[in-house]
Amino acid sequence: EMQLVQSGAEVKKPGESLKISCKGSGYNFTSYWIGWVRQMPGKGLEWMGIIYPDDSHTRYSPSFQGQVTISADKSISTAYLQWSSLKASDTAMYYCARHSLSGYAYWGQGTLVIVSS
């Protein structure tokens, strides 16, 4: 069974760094792009970017370029989303999903990130 399992909720302070993860199983992790999607409280879905785990090639939404870093470790079938200096406005639910031009059929359960002083 194909699964994406994300790391648990995080509570951080402004200025702190953070790296959340998304582990794939049940399929060839290196053969599919992984995408990240943000959902701020009470708001809609926002596409952040994607990574191809086999060679770590990335593509970012202009809105998120330079704000976050997407990476992957194919040896452990895991993709990451990281921040070097969190802001209160980064408070949101973050989803990973198996990227496809046709649509996102497989999603992680989401990681809630709360940034508060």
Added chain:
Amino acid sequence: QSALTQPASVSGSPGQSITISCTGTSSDIGGYDYVSWYQQHPGKGPKLMIYDVSYRPSGVSNRFSGSKSGNTASLTISGLQAEDEADYYCSSYTNNRGVVFGGGTKLTVL
């Protein structure tokens, strides 16, 4: 890349049909047949309901259908049921090789 435009809310009575529109540009919806629709219930993750404009994934009710004309895609739900009450999002591939979502539509079943 600006978000695709969806109505903030739609409503319908059980058994009725509703249609949610999703308007983009020739750089996204109008340029590719890669439009998808997602259903999201409160506190839950998104679920793919339609892909490639009009195809349903296995397990999705045939009450859900999708179409596209020019720069506008549509999701139609027929025979509305209480369980259909949720937020719905459209999405499209874009010409900068990314993805863009719509702002979301809240469906209320009266």
